[in-house]
Amino acid sequence: MKQIKELYGEIFNIQRYSTHDGPGIRTTVFLKGCPLKCFWCQNPESQSIRPELLYSKKLCIGCGKCIDACPQKALSRDRVYIEMNRELCSRCGNCVRSCPQKARTLAGRSITVDALMKEVLKDVYTYENSGGGVTLSGGDPVFQHEFALAVLKRSHEELLHTAIETAGYVRWDVLRGLAEESDYIFFDMKCMDSQKHKAGTGVPNELILENAARIVKMGKDIHFRMPLIPGFNDDEKSITALKQYVEDVLELPVKQHVELLKYNKLAEDKFGQLDRLDEQKSMETQSDEKFEYLKSLLYD
Template identity: 45%
Template sequence: MRLSRGQNMLVSEVVSQRNALDFSQKDLEGVIFDIDRYAIHDGPGIRLLVFMKGCPLRCSWCCNPEGQNFSPEVAYFPAKCIGCGACIEVCPEKALRFQEGKLVTNWRICRHCGRCVDRCYADARKLFGRTITVSALMEEVFKSIAFLTNSGGGITVGGGELTGQATFVSNFLRSCKKEGLHTAIETCGYCTWGALSKVLEYADLVFYDVKHMNSKKHKTATGVPNRRILENLKKVSTRPVDLVVRVPVIPEFNDDEENLSLMAEFIVSQLNLSRFQMVELLPYHKLGAFKYERLGRVYDLKSLEPPSDGKLHILRKIIESYNIVCHVGGLNARS
């Protein structure tokens, strides 16, 4: 096949970009559960989103439950199943059986070994989570690099929680910076300062989640208290990196006016605002609810409805009354 002159230039560009990689880090491995190539809500321009697997929180509204566990896990897509039974034959735990014509997984004894995934020709079983090296991930970046650079975009790393794999992420971001790409991270902030500062070193922009100012309520809904998160946020604000505070607006949990006022008060009184950009309110949605069943889990918020436009308007006005820029955001990596 002959390449056009333009295609040849593109190939030589990619080759030189590959050669620019720091190959001393090429074998460093991380575990990701997804890559999204053309995202527009998680930083300037077109973004390539990398989803790191594993998170120390268990937010009941999480729309990426497949990213919560640090190890790979199997999901089942019943609409694709043709009922061949091949998976049952290979399961070493005897976790699969037919019941009234339907395949049933006993998730309590499934060890997520992935044998059923390899055997299923209908793609009805899928393993979330794969190991990847920094250089292999950079290969993924190079496939989209023209879109990223021409749009003024870049890379956003989220999850899960990226600080659980801080060394890998730091090296990946460093490789992205070498290519001249804008880099953003999204964090829940529940980590050691050492891990967070490691990834901050090569980040241009941080999306920092703040969920509730009351530590007990925070723990009830996420599984962890908020003190470390708020302390880390103060430290992040002193670093030379742009900062956006993201607040998932979850009805009946954190959408009261007192909580929003306390958040705004904290921002203006406790943070260094020199690189602080804004608060983004991310309205609760149910788009991830169907994933829970595929993973053999229960979605606890089935009856919860998203906040109304009127409610979001009131909350935005509260934040703005503290002279803070406030946007109501769209769908993004973590909401």
């Protein structure tokens, strides 16, 4: 008998009881891999499809247990802190398990569709009461679209409400398949100017804007979100361009379909934890006054 190969995906988190990732209370599954490389990324450990090790100096007490646990001799002491040779690391996770402080995290693990559904279905009674469901986030689910599509289909078979969070940078036939199996779509808009978009994310935005329009045409429940990045898109020109696109091109009311998100500083530290200090930025969150002003440009 012909054996059907099980489909595996790479995920780095399953967040239960999420209240900001779609209607009701939800379980959000974070998939690894992203076609964009935003300089402000909130989950830089999600960008690569491979598992990545994060090390928090803030939590480390310098006990050295991780050094002893490492079979690859990838860890050594640098005064109080621990240095890591990432080329030697086999991503076995021994150092993570041996750390008494939870200062080390391995972001990324393989999981089958069946095993993931078992995890998701543990919360099924919560979904029933709240009108929630399952949300696929990342990274960007488009990066592992076969796996994402299988999870969405299986969720629908279980009568769960489904949502995806995407920046829409993928071939239309791929995105259409995911959109067809999604009851709700969060669509990230980073910047309306294509050159600037490329400078900030690594890719231009023409395909993204075309895909957004195609999803709207499908009649899907779509919600646009623009993360406000200091000095990049938190200005009058950027917000006005977004408003014009949504109202004039997509013909959607901005109040119901667009949300601005304040810059979140918390993720800045993660670049250091991944030994990517050269990419770490220090930017200030918008003041309440500025945030209100930008919202007024969009909604008034």
